[in-house]
Amino acid sequence: MRIRPAALILENNHILLLSYHYEAGTKFGLPGGNVDSGENFDQTVCRELEEELGIEVEVGEMIAVGQVHATTDYDACLHVLFEGDIVGGIPQLQPDETTANELVWMPVDKLAELNLYPAFTDAILDFVHSGKKGQYVGTLKQVWF
Template identity: 30%
Template sequence: MKVSVGVQAVIIKNNKILTIKKKDDDGDVSYILPGGKQEFGETIEQAVCREVFEEVGITVNVDELLFLREFIGANHENAEANKNIHIVSPIFLCSIQSENDIPLTPPNPDPDQIGIEWVVVDQLEKLRFYPKQLAPQLLRIASGNKPSLCYVGDIN
């Protein structure tokens, strides 16, 4: 098995964070940050911009690295199904380039993506949001505080 790079974007506006709304095979709804896998020959910054455009339909500026996260599937819920997954995820603070509306249908959404939703940051802990351990730090970022640690470890 190989380790892959999966980039993510934190986009906060008016105390709300932009999330991708997904539905799993059991019909459960969860929320994640926009992002996806880096492609061969693409810089991490290019991957963030491409993934946000594909999933949301907006162009972003990559402002700064907030977190470096790992996901080692064998260590988390659904470990048997995810035992061959190991992803390293740089998570960047991004800003929207223009204030145009988000399109109703993004150009290339993930197959399990059912929508895009601005979520009030202090509501993240009440939702099935992943990576859930980042919810308190995202609340601090929305309040104007920088994260205390960049490397957050193997979290789900």
């Protein structure tokens, strides 16, 4: 099972997302990535966001954790979402480090309309509206193309 920590970066009621365009549709990803050997989750998030977006982040508390079961095309994955604050740099897509097509600041009120990866929509909305953190959400209902 892979482990993929990610950051929820909120500014002015907008969420920082990466957009991936496929023939079957668009998927929006929370910035993060797979843990390298010897890294803790904070280190992974910091490294991935520096590599892919050119920013320095401070990783806060865990918002949610959930899993995606393996399919014939995808490995099982444990997703862990943390609060994240930009403390250095301006987010810019680093095309040599990511397959994302663009960086998007998405209004929170549009989140429910998106195909989000990982599928933490409800946990994010709970966090934004009530400050709820530390949720185990079980199996994520991930939409694949």
